Every structure is written in C-alpha cells, then in structure tokens.
Amino acid sequence: MKKKFGLISVFFLFVFLFLAACSSDTTTNNNNNNTDKENDNTSSTETSKEETPKEGGTVTVAFNSEPGNLNPVIWATTSDTNVTHMVFDSLVIPDKELKMVGRLAESWEVSEDGKTYTFHLKKDVKWHDGEPFTAKDVEFTFTSLADSTYDAGAYWRVDPIVGAAEYKEGKADKIEGIEVVDDHTIKFTTKEPFAPFISGLFIAVLPAHILQDTPPGEWEKHASNRSPIGTGPFKFVKWESGQYIELEANKEYFAGAPKLDKVIVRFGDANTMLASVLSQDVDITSVPVAETPSVATLDFASLVNQDALSVYYVGFNSKNDHFNDPKVRQALAHAVNKEAMVASILGEYGEVADDVFPSAHWSHSPNLKVYDYDTSKSDALLKEAGYQKNSKSIYEKDGKELSFLMEVPTGTKEREKSGVLANVGRTRCENGNSFT
Numbered sequence: 001m002k003k004k005f006g007l008i009s010v011f012f013l014f015v016f017l018f019l020a021a022c023s024s025d026t027t028t029n030n031n032n033n034n035t036d037k038e039n040d041n042t043s044s045t046e047t048s049k050e051e052t053p054k055e056g057g058t059v060t061v062a063f064n065s066e067p068g069n070l071n072p073v074i075w076a077t078t079s080d081t082n083v084t085h086m087v088f089d090s091l092v093i094p095d096k097e098l099k100m101v102g103r104l105a106e107s108w109e110v111s112e113d114g115k116t117y118t119f120h121l122k123k124d125v126k127w128h129d130g131e132p133f134t135a136k137d138v139e140f141t142f143t144s145l146a147d148s149t150y151d152a153g154a155y156w157r158v159d160p161i162v163g164a165a166e167y168k169e170g171k172a173d174k175i176e177g178i179e180v181v182d183d184h185t186i187k188f189t190t191k192e193p194f195a196p197f198i199s200g201l202f203i204a205v206l207p208a209h210i211l212q213d214t215p216p217g218e219w220e221k222h223a224s225n226r227s228p229i230g231t232g233p234f235k236f237v238k239w240e241s242g243q244y245i246e247l248e249a250n251k252e253y254f255a256g257a258p259k260l261d262k263v264i265v266r267f268g269d270a271n272t273m274l275a276s277v278l279s280q281d282v283d284i285t286s287v288p289v290a291e292t293p294s295v296a297t298l299d300f301a302s303l304v305n306q307d308a309l310s311v312y313y314v315g316f317n318s319k320n321d322h323f324n325d326p327k328v329r330q331a332l333a334h335a336v337n338k339e340a341m342v343a344s345i346l347g348e349y350g351e352v353a354d355d356v357f358p359s360a361h362w363s364h365s366p367n368l369k370v371y372d373y374d375t376s377k378s379d380a381l382l383k384e385a386g387y388q389k390n391s392k393s394i395y396e397k398d399g400k401e402l403s404f405l406m407e408v409p410t411g412t413k414e415r416e417k418s419g420v421l422a423n424v425g426r427t428r429c430e431n432g433n434s435f436t
Contacts, residue, residue, distance in 0.1 A: 058262040062276050062285035066242065066267040069225035072204035073144065074152045074216075083265055086247055087128075088204035088230035091119060091138065098309075098362050100198050103255075104133065104205060104231065114193030121184040125254045127207050128235045135186040139178050140208035142188075142201075143167070146175060149217025157200035160190040204230070233258045277301060289349050307360035311353055314406075322402055331381035333371035340373075 063079045072084035093103040102108070108119040125133035144150060145158045146168045158164045163176030177189035190197060207229050214222055228236050233255070234247035245265040249258040266282060274291055276282040280300060287295050287303075296303045316323040323329055338352045354371070357364040387395040387402060395402040 053259045055259055056261050058264060059260055059284065060264040060266060060282045062266045062268065062273045062282040064268070064270055064273060064286070067245070069220065070228040070236070070239075071206075071219055071222070071225050073141070073154060073206060074150075074219050079267060083245055083247075084204060084228070084230075085232075086234040086263065087228050087232045087236055088206075089125075089232050090204050091201045092198060093202060100202065104138075108198075115190045117188045117190075117197065118181075119186050119188070121186070122254055123184050125231050126252065127209075127231055128229045128250065129207075131207070131209055132183075133205075133231050134183040135180045136183075137205050137208045138186050139180050140212055141203075141206045142178060143175050144206070144211075144216045145203075147216045149215045151217070154203060157203060160192070160194040160197060160200075162189045162191050234263055237262075289346055292349070305349065307358065309358060309361055311356070311358055320404065321400065322397075322404065325385050327381045327385040328387075328402070330371065331378045331385070334374045334378040334381065337373040 061082075063082055065077060065079045067080040067083055068076050069080060070084055070087065072081065072088050075081050075084060089104050091103065091105045092100040095101045102122075104121055104125060105119045106122045108117055110117055119138075121133070121135060121138070127133060142158050142161075145154050146161075146164045148168055148170055155164075155168065158175070161175055161177040163172055163174070163178075166172040167175045177191075179187040179189070181187060188197070207224075210224055210229055211219065211222065219225070226239050230236075231254075233250050233253045235250050237246040237248050239245045243266070247263045247265070249261055251257045266276065268276070270288045273282070273285045274287055274295075277285060277287065277295065277298070292303060292305075295301060316329055318324050342350045342352050351359065353359065354368050355364050355366075359366075382395050382402070385397070387397045390396045390401065
C-alpha cells in the first residue's frame with residue numbers, strides 16, 4: 001500500500017530524521033546604485049555593529065520559491081512565512097534569547113493553578129486599513145484554529161483550551177475557555193497546566209473584520225491571500241506573479257516605524273538566487289552550501305554563517321498501515337546513515353540532530369536517545385514487527401510490501417538531496433509529488 005505523507009502536516013505526529021542546518025546567507029552591496037538600496041549597513045558584521053541605522057531606502061530580498069498565499073494561519077511554505085512575518089504580528093514573539101515576550105500583548109498574568117492566562121493587549125494598534133485591533137481579533141483567530149473546516153495543522157495550539165475539542169466536533173457554538181473581557185483584555189483557560197501554551201500563541205493574529213464571514217476551510221480562495229491586511233511593520237503593496245512582492249513601511253507601526261521605506265521580495269530557485277548575487281540585483285539572499293566558497297571571494301558581498309533555528313527532517317504518516325508501528329519507524333531511523341547525509345549535503349555547515357530543537361536552541365537536549373546507523377538493528381526491528389524479505393529482497397508483511405510514497409521539498413539542492421532515504425535498501429520508496 002502506498003500513501004503520501006506530508007512533511008509539514010505530520011510534523012507533530014512523528015519526527016525521526018534531522019539535519020540541523022546552519023544558514024548561509026549572503027548580503028550583497030551594490031556600489032553602483034546608492035539611491036535605492038541601503039548598502040552601507042551591509043558591508044560587514046563588525047562594521048554594521050558600529051554604525052547607526054540609516055533612514056530610508058529599499059532592501060531587496062530573494063527567497064528560493066514564490067509564496068503560495070499570504071494568510072499566516074494556512075501557510076504552506078517558508079516563503080509564505082518569510083513575507084507574512086513582516087506584515088502580521090502575534091500576541092507574543094521570541095526575543096534574542098528565544099524567550100517569549102509580548103508583541104500585540106502588553107502584559108499577561110497566569111493564575112496560581114497555572115490554567116488561566118489573562119492577556120492585556122496594546123491599545124494603540126491599528127490594522128493597515130485603519131480599523132482598530134481588539135481582543136475580538138484574537139478570539140476570532142484562535143477560535144478559527146478549532147473550526148471543523150480548518151485543516152492546516154495548528155489546532156494543537158488551542159487543543160489544551162477548555163471547550164476547544166467540543167467546538168471542533170460541533171458540540172458547542174464557541175470555545176468556552178476563550179473569553180473576551182473587554183476590547184483590550186482576553187482570557188484563555190486550559191484544561192490542565194500546559195507548559196508550552198504561551199509558546200503556542202506565537203502565531204499571527206488575523207483581522208476578524210475581513211475574514212469572519214468566510215469559513216476557514218475556504219480561506220485558500222480568499223482575496224486577502226494576495227493582498228493581506230496586517231498590523232505589522234510593513235504594509236502589502238503589490239504582488240507581481242512570478243517576479244516579486246512589494247512591501248512598504250508602516251509609518252504608524254505601534255512598535256516604531258521601520259528604518260526602511262520598502263522591501264522587495266523576489267523569488268526563484270537556488271540558481272536564480274545565485275545569479276542575482278553575481279549580478280548584484282539583491283541585497284540579501286541565501287546560497288547553496290556548495291557555492292559558499294566562490295561567494296566568499298566576492299568583494300561586493302559579505303557571507304554570513306549562523307546557526308539556524310530549523311531542521312531538515314522526515315515525517316511519517318502514522319496512520320499508514322506500516323508506519324503506525326513504532327518498530328518500523330525505528331528500523332528506518334537505524335537504516336539511514338545520517339552522518340554521511342550531513343557530510344554529503346551540508347558539509348561543515350550542518351550537524352546531525354536527534355532532537356526536534358537544533359543545538360542553537362535553548363531547549364535542545366543532548367541526552368535524547370540516538371538512532372545510530374546500524375543495519376543489523378534495522379533488520380532485527382523489522383523482523384520483530386513481523387516483516388520478512390520477499391523474492392525481490394523487499395520487506396513485506398501479510399503480503400504487503402513495505403512500500404511508500406515520499407514527498408520531497410524542492411527549491412534548494414540541499415532539500416532535494418534529502419530524498420536519499422529512497423536508497424536505504426530495505427523498503428521500496430518512490431519520490432512523489434515535489435513541493436516547494
């Protein structure tokens with residue numbers, strides 16, 4: 001039996017393979033054009049620390065794929081979120097130490113029993129169309145995550161809240177544990193103390209006055225996906241399909257107007273981005289790991305390497321007839337030579353991670369169980385799970401081959417190479433529909 005599995009949607013079901021990638025960003029200084037780009041701030045890391053940010057100018061950023069939509073709740077790719085993070089705000093946001101601090105929230109208190117969170121919202125916030133931001137927008141956003149028509153993977157954020165399950169199942173008209181006290185105060189009550197609850201609130205708040213008449217299941221077709229209205233530091237201006245998205249500074253931004261006048265977001269594959277670097281058409285982009293030595297020699301660009309807060313991973317659909325057995329998942333984990341994958345794909349810019357959090361994250365644990373590369377363990381686990389090799393040397397159980405369809409992200413060479421799992425030699429894995 002072959003079934004698709006989506007790397008994003010099943011992340012919270014099961015995660016087994018991680019390549020913790022270091023980002024390799026190149027910042028270009030186009031000395032031939034000083035009117036449209038703020039080049040002086042990008043000459044080097046040391047210099048930029050000493051300089052005072054200058055007012056005005058346009059920065060052009062290039063991503064490896066075009067966004068699918070600009071609704072931050074139903075996003076599907078990192079290109080979507082790279083743009084929406086500039087247009088929308090969330091209740092809380094990680095600071096430089098990755099601890100949650102208020103953004104749209106001015107402050108909050110937690111009850112002694114750890115189950116009631118009272119948030120006090122900032123009062124000087126407006127949507128980009130001039131409408132006031134209120135607690136109703138917060139209620140609308142988090143209620144939408146439990147809507148029965150919503151299926152984009154963020155329900156876990158509200159699942160701990162009293163009444164969320166009943167609302168999702170159609171047994172209630174509202175979520176009991178979400179209470180609007182007044183325009184700038186909202187309460188969340190959870191069924192039990194839940195340590196990650198505040199972190200789960202790190203998701204963009206949506207404008208109720210624009211989306212409230214459309215069920216979340218129909219948001220993918222909503223016009224605002226291509227002309228979003230947020231509360232963030234930059235306003236949406238236009239989207240030229242296949243070319244770029246233009247944003248302009250929100251001069252009335254409650255946290256202080258951006259220093260820039262505009263941000264231009266261009267998109268293309270890794271080769272296109274590299275060409276943009278060489279032609280000095282972009283200010284900030286990422287480059288393939290294999291190209292970093294050549295980019296480092298460019299006198300008009302600064303190559304910045306830093307630990308990324310992300311991982312490459314393979315996610316299993318645990319509803320699959322094979323993958324619902326943990327021994328099968330463990331067997332595949334032992335069947336993949338992760339050290340060799342990192343060396344081949346990321347070189348010195350990556351490391352094997354056996355945690356959902358990369359080593360740069362404060363909550364990373366170095367003491368988790370490691371599934372080392374061991375084909376003997378892999379074989380033994382599959383046999384314990386009831387699998388035997390058939391005449392084609394493919395493991396099968398009850399006449400069904402251990403066969404599955406794998407979806408591999410595209411847009412960067414590193415992601416595409418991660419499809420090496422298909423060659424583990426113990427299953428029949430076919431690369432399925434690629435996605436960006």
